[in-house]
Amino acid sequence: MLSATKPSGSLSPAALARLLPAWNSGAGPAYRELADVVRLLVLDGRIALDVALPSERALAETLGVSRTTVTAAYASLREQGFLSASQGSRARTRLPHRAAPAQMPGLVAPDGVIDLAYASLPATGEVVHRAFADALTELPALLPGFGYDPLGLPELREAIAAHYTQAGVPTSAAQILVTSGAQHALNIILRTLAGRQQKVLVDHPTYPNALDAIRASGSRIVPAPLPAAPEGPAAGGAAWDVEAMVAAMRQQRPAMAYLVPDFHNPTGRVMSDLQRRRLVREAAGTGTVLVVDETLRALDLDGVGTSPLAAFSPAVVSIGSLSKSHWAGLRTGWIRAEEELIARFTATRTTMDLGGPVVEQLAAARLVRSFAEPLGARLEALRGNRETLLGLLAEHLPDWHFERPRGGLTVWCRLPSASSTALTVLAPDFGLRVAAGPRFGVGGSFEHFLRVPFTLPPEQLTTAVLALRAAQDRLDAAPQLRRTLKEPEAAAIA
Ligand SMILES: Cc1ncc(COP(=O)(O)O)c(C=O)c1O
Structure with a gap:
């Protein structure tokens, strides 16, 4: 998109005036109208930052206009964070930074507690913002349309398809x-392919919101236990027990299987290509539709580079999302499947909603077209965070065992006693929110496990691990607490 300025440049009065045709409608005070127009120009990128x-x-x-009008407009922009506050020199454009990262929603719960119940990251900064600014410039061309498209914007679908082809x-x-x-994608699939009297096979443990969605669909969950953590630094070897999954598929004949083979949440494991091939072959034999959640696939920290499960069979249904690669605030994901299934999913979708918001999809199309752009920096930061967290756990909680995640966002820790729920209840007293192990399973399993995300910067990870140490100490000093502590409220997690 064209902006009127070069980054770090300056804007002449005439150039700014050209960007401000008919800014003064008389609808409100002139200074406010001037400030509003300049703010919009900064937000949509026509005035670059640091200009x-x-x-x-x-x-x-x-x-x-009078100088007072411009002075008041600049003062208002300064107050809103769109201009630097420097005295004397000329004011430069910027974006508001409302608070230090520690206070950003999503990293810290409203009560000031560090939030590790969400395994999620802030946006890939300027890349996401720029995509939205560019999306706004494309919006006028779409405004004459109705704005409904249950399948999604064609340019976004093209971009996602090209991403798979690549x-x-x-x-x-x-x-x-x-x-x-x-x-949303999983719910559409469940309503189409599963339901009462049907069974859904899952990795066990698995992503809690998926378990909730399967329960809500009325389907019966068939857990396929993941084997115990492989030992040693090359962890990830026997990451799935495919034989057990095959046996479960043959005996139970589930209508579908919901699997997270790419940097599994919560363990960070990745399924080998050999296992993928075998699973796909067996699923075809039992009539089980394999639904793979690839939300974390881009977070390949060790450069494992497996093939997407859909590479092994056209019958595989894939779920994708920009939530972990770019930003959960985009609320943009997708389903890839055979055309006939896409038609059925679309019919289901329109019982829930009639399509996604257009600006988000325009922005998403830009992000998907240059999918890898923000990933280098994101992966580098995550690798650093992973090392920091593993080091902190080894130092401060030496009797906790963990496997080294190959990718994704989380470490799945094995605790020395069945204390996960109790720790989760105590943690907020020490300034931390975490998700208890049993949320990741069925039938009360995983009381010996706790998921610890490495989504925060090192200083906050240190605070978080020290909080876990303190909670563990309190529990060790008074083991009877385990029986008296109430279940944690079913708080939102991701
Ligand atoms: C495996 C898995 N699937 C789905 C989601 C949710 O994705 P979205 O934000 O796209 O709904 C998450 C988020 O944590 C996840 O880890």
């Missing part, structure tokens, strides 16, 4: 349904 605006006097002369799974846009995130 010096004209002096108050020069702009007032060019616009033919990854070795030839895909057409007709095989893509855009959804409001992976969780």
Whole structure:
């Protein structure tokens, strides 16, 4: 998109005036209208960031308004965080930073507690913001349309299809349904393929919101236990017990299986290509539809580079999302499947909603087209966080065992006693929110496990691990607490 300025440049009064045709409608105070228009120009990228605006006097002369109007407009922009507050020199454009990262919603719960119940990251900064700014410039062309498209914007479906094709799974846009995130996608699939009297096979442990969705669909959950953590630094070897899954598919004949083979939440494991091939073959034999959640696939910290499960069979249904690669706030995901299934999913979708928001999809299309752009920095930071967390756990909680995650966002820790729920209840007293192990399973399993995300910067991870140590100490000093502590409230997790 064209902006009127070069980054770190300056804007002449005449250039700014050209961007401000008919800014003064008389609907409100002139200073406020001027400030509003400049703010929008910064937000949609037509005035770049870190650009010096004209002096108050020069702009007032060019616009033919009083200097007080421009002074008040600049003051208002400064107050809102769109101009630097520097005195004397010319004010420069910027974006508001409302608070230090520690206070950002999503990292810290409203009560000031560090939030590790969410395994999620802040947006890939400027890349996401720029995608939205560019999306706004494309919006006018779509405004004459109705704005409904249950399948998703064609340019986004094209971009997602090209992304799969590039990854070795030839895909057409007709095989893509855009959804409001992976969780929405799973609900659409469950309503279409599962339901009462049906069984759904899952990795055990698995993603808690998926378990809730399967329960809500009325289907019966068939847990396929993941084997105990492989020992040693090359952990990840026997990450899945495919034989046990095959046996469960043959005996129980589940209608579908919900699997997270790519940097599994919560263990961070990745399924080998050999196991993928075998699973796909067996599923075809038992009539089980394999539904794979690839939400974490881009977070390949060790560069494992497996093939998407869909590469092994056209019958595989894939779920994708931008939530972990770019930002959960985009609320954009998708389903990739055969065209006939996409038609059925679309019919289901329109019972819930009639399509996604257009601006988000325009932004998402831009992000998917240059999918890898923000990932290098994201993966590097995550690798650092992973090392920090593993080091902290080894140092401060030496009797906790953990396996080294190959990717994703979380470490699945084995505790020395069945204390996960109790720790979760105590943790907020020490400034931390975490998700208890049993949330990741059925039938009260995983009381010996706790998921610890490495989504926070090192200082906050240190605070978090020290909080876990303190909670563990309190529990060790008074083991009877385990019986008296109430269940934690069913708080939101991701
Ligand atoms: C495996 C898995 N699937 C789905 C989701 C939710 O994705 P979305 O935000 O796209 O609904 C998450 C988020 O934590 C996840 O880890």
